[in-house]
Amino acid sequence: MFDNRSPIYRQIADQIKADVLNGTLNADEQVMSTNQYAAYYRINPATAAKAFQQLVDEGVLYKKRGIGMFVSPTARDELRAQHRERFFADVVDPMVAQAQAIGIPISDVLGHIVKASEQGSDA
């Protein structure tokens, strides 16, 4: 279930962020409890709690005492802004490097991107 590439709590935090970004979790929606996460992933509840604490610190979640954790109203916009900032470094640069390493001309990559985005906007 986990890829062993980073600490489990960070992977859980990343998953919740992805859910917020793609709209699976909406603003002011309650997220599952630490115990539910712990049971689902068969991890210590303290590990799940650490993921939630990180998300509270980053402003993605907020805590309602005695009730649970909820998605911050501004979380999606903030995550989108963060991802936009990192997009070229995280996604485009490695893709360019890979294309060069295996000998795909950048013009082919550009052509594919234009075609894919046209299909995407038709859908």
Place this chain on the structure above:
Amino acid sequence: MTAAVEVHGLNVRYGRTPALDDVTVTLEHGKIYGLLGRNGAGKTSLLSSMAGFLRPSSGRVLVGGEPVFENPRAMGRVCLVRSTADAIDRHFEVKDVLSFAAELRQGWDAAYAASLLELFEVPHAYVRALSRGQLSALGVVVGLASRAPVTIFDEAHLGMDAAARGVFHDEVLRDFMENPRTIVLSTHLIEEAATLFEEIVLLDRGRLLLREQTEAVLERGTAVTGQADKVDRYVAGVAAESPGLSVLGEKRLGPTKSTTVYGELSAGHRERAAAEGLDLGPIPLQDLFVHLTAGEPK
């Protein structure tokens, strides 16, 4: 609040053979601990001392603030389940084992015990008729349903198949969350149970090597992988700058090398690795354990 278990300067010797050498460790309430160590590291001696089954050669073992040896009140707070199931009489029936546990354990939950027996598919039979895995399951049922403030499973999964071990770990977690207490799991199947441990207690040759949060231990292990000479230069540079860093091992495959280091890497060190085209990867707990307990201490 007193700790669940306090061990101070514990020495255990069997005749002239030392099993535990000056072990001091505290277990807190409401945590799941993983007790790890190689064969003969002293795990069972430590757990038996905590359960009051073993008289310390010297040192003290307190449960709920009281010395546990020959102290029924303190012993009642500890339930030790051993893989050997040597506390279970072979001539009993399963139901006798449960009613004996019910008498012994203040917090005994008979309904939970019955549902666990179903879950693990333990037949209502004589204990001697049970398979190895079923006998282990019976031990696990007794441990979980005891609801003892300190519940210890010492290789309690012996002979259980993968499915039964999964049920075991799920139940430990579920029951721990519903009835928080101190749970100690001692196991050689480290990767299977690693995610359950909040903290790790690591014994090596009778000594306490560390007691620490699992995540903290994991974050200290890094595999540096890349072109061999680059890896060597990088590791030498980082080691010179951080005295706490140690090299645990090296592996080589042609021009590629992977060096396992143990210690904190600074953000600067991580950036330098990226700039050099080196991959920094985590190390599974089991591999770290093997490295940390390998060979003679330096």
